[in-house]
Amino acid sequence: MRLRLVKQQTAFDFFDKSKFWLGLSAVLVVLSIASTVVQGLNFGIDFKGGTTIRAESSTPINVAAYRQAIEPLALGDVSIAEVFDPSFRADQNVVQIRIQAQDGQEAVASDLVAQLETALRNIAPDIRFPSVESVGPKVSGELIKSAVLAIIIAITVVLIYIWLRFEWQFALGAVGALVHDVILTIGIFSALQIKFDLAIIAALLTIVGYSLNDTVVVFDRVRENLRRYKKKDLSDVLNLSINETLSRTVMTSVTTLLALISLFVLGGDVIRGFVFAMIWGVMVGTYSSVFVASSTLLRLGVKRDWSKPSNTDGNHFANIDA
Amino acid sequence: MLHIEGWKRVVIWATCALGLLFALPNGFYGQVESYNDAQEAGQEATGWPSFLPSGLVNLGLDLRGGAHLLGEVKLEEVYTTRLEGFWPEVRNALRKERATIGAIRQQEGGAGELVVRIGNPEQMDRAKEVVQTLARPVASLTGGMTDDIVVTSRENNLIVTLSEAEQLATDDRTMAQSLEIIRRRVDEAGTREPTIQRQGNDRILIQVPGLGSAQELKDLIGVPALLTFQTVVGRSNNPNGAAGVGNELLPAADRPDLYYILERTPVVTGEELTDAQPSFDQNGRPAVNFRFNTSGARKFGQYTTDHVGDPFAIVLDDEVISAPVIEVPITGGSGIITGNFDVAESTRLATLLRAGSLPASLEFLEERTVGPELGQDSIDAGKIACLVGFAAVLIFMFLSYGTFGIFANIALLINVGLMFGLLSMIGATLTLPGIAGIVLTIGMAVDANVLVFERIREELKTAKGPARAIELGYEKALSAIVDANITTFLTAAILFIMGAGPVKGFAVTLGLGIITSVFTAIFVTRAMVVIWFERRKPKTLEV
Numbered sequence: 001m002r003l004r005l006v007k008q009q010t011a012f013d014f015f016d017k018s019k020f021w022l023g024l025s026a027v028l029v030v031l032s033i034a035s036t037v038v039q040g041l042n043f044g045i046d047f048k049g050g051t052t053i054r055a056e057s058s059t060p061i062n063v064a065a066y067r068q069a070i071e072p073l074a075l076g077d078v079s080i081a082e083v084f085d086p087s088f089r090a091d092q093n094v095v096q097i098r099i100q101a102q103d104g105q106e107a108v109a110s111d112l113v114a115q116l117e118t119a120l121r122n123i124a125p126d127i128r129f130p131s132v133e134s135v136g137p138k139v140s141g142e143l144i145k146s147a148v149l150a151i152i153i154a155i156t157v158v159l160i161y162i163w164l165r166f167e168w169q170f171a172l173g174a175v176g177a178l179v180h181d182v183i184l185t186i187g188i189f190s191a192l193q194i195k196f197d198l199a200i201i202a203a204l205l206t207i208v209g210y211s212l213n214d215t216v217v218v219f220d221r222v223r224e225n226l227r228r229y230k231k232k233d234l235s236d237v238l239n240l241s242i243n244e245t246l247s248r249t250v251m252t253s254v255t256t257l258l259a260l261i262s263l264f265v266l267g268g269d270v271i272r273g274f275v276f277a278m279i280w281g282v283m284v285g286t287y288s289s290v291f292v293a294s295s296t297l298l299r300l301g302v303k304r305d306w307s308k309p310s311n312t313d314g315n316h317f318a319n320i321d322a
Numbered sequence: 323m324l325h326i327e328g329w330k331r332v333v334i335w336a337t338c339a340l341g342l343l344f345a346l347p348n349g350f351y352g353q354v355e356s357y358n359d360a361q362e363a364g365q366e367a368t369g370w371p372s373f374l375p376s377g378l379v380n381l382g383l384d385l386r387g388g389a390h391l392l393g394e395v396k397l398e399e400v401y402t403t404r405l406e407g408f409w410p411e412v413r414n415a416l417r418k419e420r421a422t423i424g425a426i427r428q429q430e431g432g433a434g435e436l437v438v439r440i441g442n443p444e445q446m447d448r449a450k451e452v453v454q455t456l457a458r459p460v461a462s463l464t465g466g467m468t469d470d471i472v473v474t475s476r477e478n479n480l481i482v483t484l485s486e487a488e489q490l491a492t493d494d495r496t497m498a499q500s501l502e503i504i505r506r507r508v509d510e511a512g513t514r515e516p517t518i519q520r521q522g523n524d525r526i527l528i529q530v531p532g533l534g535s536a537q538e539l540k541d542l543i544g545v546p547a548l549l550t551f552q553t554v555v556g557r558s559n560n561p562n563g564a565a566g567v568g569n570e571l572l573p574a575a576d577r578p579d580l581y582y583i584l585e586r587t588p589v590v591t592g593e594e595l596t597d598a599q600p601s602f603d604q605n606g607r608p609a610v611n612f613r614f615n616t617s618g619a620r621k622f623g624q625y626t627t628d629h630v631g632d633p634f635a636i637v638l639d640d641e642v643i644s645a646p647v648i649e650v651p652i653t654g655g656s657g658i659i660t661g662n663f664d665v666a667e668s669t670r671l672a673t674l675l676r677a678g679s680l681p682a683s684l685e686f687l688e689e690r691t692v693g694p695e696l697g698q699d700s701i702d703a704g705k706i707a708c709l710v711g712f713a714a715v716l717i718f719m720f721l722s723y724g725t726f727g728i729f730a731n732i733a734l735l736i737n738v739g740l741m742f743g744l745l746s747m748i749g750a751t752l753t754l755p756g757i758a759g760i761v762l763t764i765g766m767a768v769d770a771n772v773l774v775f776e777r778i779r780e781e782l783k784t785a786k787g788p789a790r791a792i793e794l795g796y797e798k799a800l801s802a803i804v805d806a807n808i809t810t811f812l813t814a815a816i817l818f819i820m821g822a823g824p825v826k827g828f829a830v831t832l833g834l835g836i837i838t839s840v841f842t843a844i845f846v847t848r849a850m851v852v853i854w855f856e857r858r859k860p861k862t863l864e865v
Contacts (some may be wrong), residue, residue, distance in 0.1 A: 110537050198825055199828075249774055259714070
């Protein structure tokens, strides 16, 4: 007996409430943008400059005492946060200290870090510093620029590729879904104020890749069905295609999520933010390939006279044979 | 017909075997690592059969621990030094024309310019002409030849700067030299596999695995270590006192309120040292012994013979380490530097002097240290997460697709093996986001198989018999697999091109993961399915 997450034959009408779903997406996108504009992103030092210090001690961490010890150094904006993780040992207390970029200093003042380490040794003698990272404002500015550029280039390249392989309506639908996913992911990082650093950009681009993967699979089936059922309504063809690929969509999302969730729970706190972004992206990406990409496609309409050969030949990739 | 030609099967399985063979050393990481180290050191290497590949996936700094520095080379400093060295030539040329242009005098100029006051400003054009004749040709950007200097004037001053082409040429030399000196210094410190790379126009990235802190690295490469021997003109307690033209005022290293007035042009510089070793002076205090090359020894011998009884200054990076009085001529070409050192400092100074001085100073823009224990924690956590995620996916696939699920699972195992094999072959670096990339690939790698299996299920419904269904399943799923993976691969490629550091590592694992997963899905799983089908010849098929 097989485990079936999706029944063998499904006939959901995905466009029945398409106005509602598109509306919901639009609202979420607006909320994401609003949150990002109003309360901003919790940028890590990669993008803001500054220093983060990870400190570990066997004595329980008293954030207030730490703050008091650091205060006399007058370092400006200092944030101190204790880190909890199931993978820590019982006597492993970890704290993350972040110091803003110091005025007029491009390079990192290591004497400042040394002073801070001494100050903390006074209250926790066995304190260790497993990682110290410092980025100057010059580099962080460049990192932001290249990150934004990377995302824009990725989306453009994808737009062109899909346009070449399908039709421009497909490309717009896919890109609409991508932009939707990226904005929603940035939005949740802003709403929950999770640290946004270089790794999150990698996550964003992966989400772009994943969401696309999903969208392309649906579109591929749409293309095939458009050739097969020349008389059917576009909305029927889209519905049929989504239903036919639904089982695969769910399977792939579940396997990917299984792997990601295991990494989220067991992978340690250092990459948790990164993995969170991916999990969110997989869910949003799956949703958007059905409700954003296809709905957009439905509204744009498609040219129906496929002048290419019939579907039994597939396309030129079908010649690849094992 | 459902069939794969014999030679294709051989190629498929040989590829898998080869990939797994290359992945094998990673299973015995510590063993192979010490084997490689021994081999590199030229010793007899044991503990790993020499006929097996011994390439390993490098661990990134975030996993192994170590120090990472991004430094910017102050290229303009070299312009100033160059022009400073140009001054005697300019002076001699202008002096010959004294009758027309009047007395000349060097002025303090801005960075990267040589400023000369001309006695008869109305003859400025003549003066410029004279200096211009000293220009040497350099290859310009457009391919032609151009002068290496630009001569302009401002009020009564003649100003010499380097031309753009010459600046670019100088920049390249400075960067090459800086890289070389940094490499030598880091190598002297004896750490393993440091990465020292030029980044962009004026930056150098230095990564040293296993180093305790970035500060250690900065101590080693952050100072120019320019050693000079200069004539002492006088002493002063006033840090802002006038030194006079051609002289400079430098602080004493060991006394806060003492300053020396020195002639700016050094007698000998550290460039002419051939060796430097830490040692002790006759009072048992740490010191550094040095030896000059022939020309340095001659200059130093001549100078000390002429100046017996005078003090001379040993200057390191604009600080006077000591200013001993010359008691006897030093003609042997070797000497000793004493100062307020401890043993660690004298050892470091000797190292720096041996490696040579940096042509320009470095400013640090980015600095990261990761302790080895945090890296180990990350590896451990990553391993567990990978195993659990892996197991979950394997079980889920088996439950969903039965026999075909087992095929997909074997393919998945081969896939991860191939990934490690490829990573080892190209000597890629595995970072923490890279581990995430592997986990993500595990999740996504089954996608291609899922596409095929789902398609076979659909084709079975139209009942053309199992063989035809399998064949059609592969055929029709192919365009979706190819399109979906090419688009994902494109984003991985962009990440690789645009990304920095750990993000690049992620892009590499993701990109390779896509290649191996497509390979395993359309060739390996298919080969397994075909072999299974030939043996069993099932009349009905459940996927």
